[in-house]
Amino acid sequence: MPDETRIPATHDIGGLARFRCTPVEHDEAPPDAFGKRVDALRQVLAQKKLMTVDELRRGIESIPEEEYFALGYYERWLRSIAALMVEKGHVDAEALK
Amino acid sequence: MSGAARFTPGARVRVRDDWPERRGPCHIRTPHYIRGRTGTVVRPLGAFANPEDLAFARPAPARTLYHVLFEQGPIWHEGRPGDTVMVEVFEHWLEPAEGGA
Amino acid sequence: MAAPPRPESLALLDRLVAALEAKGIVTEAEIAERQANTDKASPETGARMVARAWTDPAYRALLLSDGAAAAEAMGVSMAGAPPLGVLENTPTRHHLVVCTLCSCYPRAVLGYPPGWYKSFAYRARAVREPRAVLAEWGLMLPDSVEVRVVDSTADYRWMVLPMRPAGTEGWDEARLASIVTRDALVGVAVPKAG
Known part of the structure; x- marks a missing residue:
């Protein structure tokens, strides 16, 4: 009985049936160099009051569903940070192409 | 909106059955699976700037945040009776629950 | 991977x-x-906090009432970090921390979250079938223990204070800290004496 008024947002995946049979892999690796750099960049921008973690999340949550699940963790962060910096006028969209 | 917490430990509360993500761009921290569910306040956690506003760089009034405890069974219709899930929920998502357990 | x-x-x-x-x-x-x-942040910090709580009742009380102050007491700067809450496991209650919405994690005392904590499978499954997830990783909890999943959705970050295992009587803090793994601080494992 689908109820289109009660469909969770893409990122709101607690209990989602599609992962029911997916084992939790023992992926212990720390972030790679790319991930650490994105992570550090976000912190620097937050320290400078140019973005909040809430804005980061809003940007991640607005990534279309198929990309949300296809991109890596820090690739989603980067998408959001880049979009925020353009939205706020800190960088030109052209400079990122 | 800041100031005294409206709910005290032990209070029965119902999470609003609201789905703003279906109405347009938004950012909320209330997971889907507790909407409309009744739980018990464990304790107030303090007041924090509302992330729903911070996410859009709007002025963000402080709102009281609570740890609220829910039984797993009614949510998922599975699992061992007595297992629970505890979630941080902002006051504006909560209303007093009629009746008790 | x-x-x-x-x-x-x-x-x-x-x-x-x-x-x-x-x-x-x-x-x-x-x-x-x-x-x-x-x-520089690593789970060794969380492990040292747990080991001290196991041996010092006053520190244990501080840890449970104000995790950030307890971290500061170990020399960790919590400036700019979210508040830290610590949840105590007991013979009848086991906590398991997850963030279903993103990946909230007590980084100040545990370091970067591991890949599995951020995975879709863990985020989706831990909140719904915690016992199945724990069993896959080798932790079978008896029915007498309540599993309390903690969905880290907002401004706090959460760490678990596991129970001190039997067989560690007389151990000093450093030796105790050596058996407190990152997994035990999230709740997907429990410390063992050896």
Whole structure:
């Protein structure tokens, strides 16, 4: 009985049936160099009051569903940070192409 | 909106059955699976700037945040009776629950 | 394992940093300094806090009432970090921490979250079938224990205070800390004496 008024947002995946049979892999690796750099960049921008973690999340949550699940963790962060910096006028969209 | 917490430990509360993500761009921290569910306040956690506003760089009034405890069974219709899930929920998502357990 | 970033993502990061540098907004040195700082955080901090709580009742009380103050007492700066809450396991209650919405994690005392904590499978499953997830990882909890999943959805970050295992009587803090794993601090494992 689908109820289109009660469909969770893409990122709101607690209990989602599609992962029911997916084992939790023992992926212990720390972030790679790319991930650490994105992570550090976000912190620097937050320290400078140019973005909040809430804005980061809003940007991640607005990534279309198929990309949300296809991109890596820090690739989603980067998408959001880049979009925020353009939205706020800190960088030109052209400079990122 | 800041100031005294409206709910005290032990209070029965119902999470609003609201789905703003279906109405347009938004950012909320209330997971889907507790909407409309009744739980018990464990304790107030303090007041924090509302992330729903911070996410859009709007002025963000402080709102009281609570740890609220829910039984797993009614949510998922599975699992061992007595297992629970505890979630941080902002006051504006909560209303007093009629009746008790 | 996580796939490596695609080339277009590497290129986007380079262009973004270059554009921010050109505008005088960030420098490579600032990014490197932040990264070096972040790299220093590790689960050893959380483990030391647990070991002290096991041996010092006053510290245990502080840890449970104000995790950030307890971290500061171990020499960790919590400036700018979210508040830290600590949840105590008992013979009848076991806590398991997850963030279903993103990946909230007590980084100040545990370091970077591991890949599995951020995975879709863990985020989706831990909250719904915690016993199945724990069993897959080798932790079978008896029915007499309540599993309390903690969905880290908002401004706090949560760490578990596991129970001190039998067979560790007389151990000093350093030896106790050596058996407190990152997994035990999230709740997907429990410490064992050896």
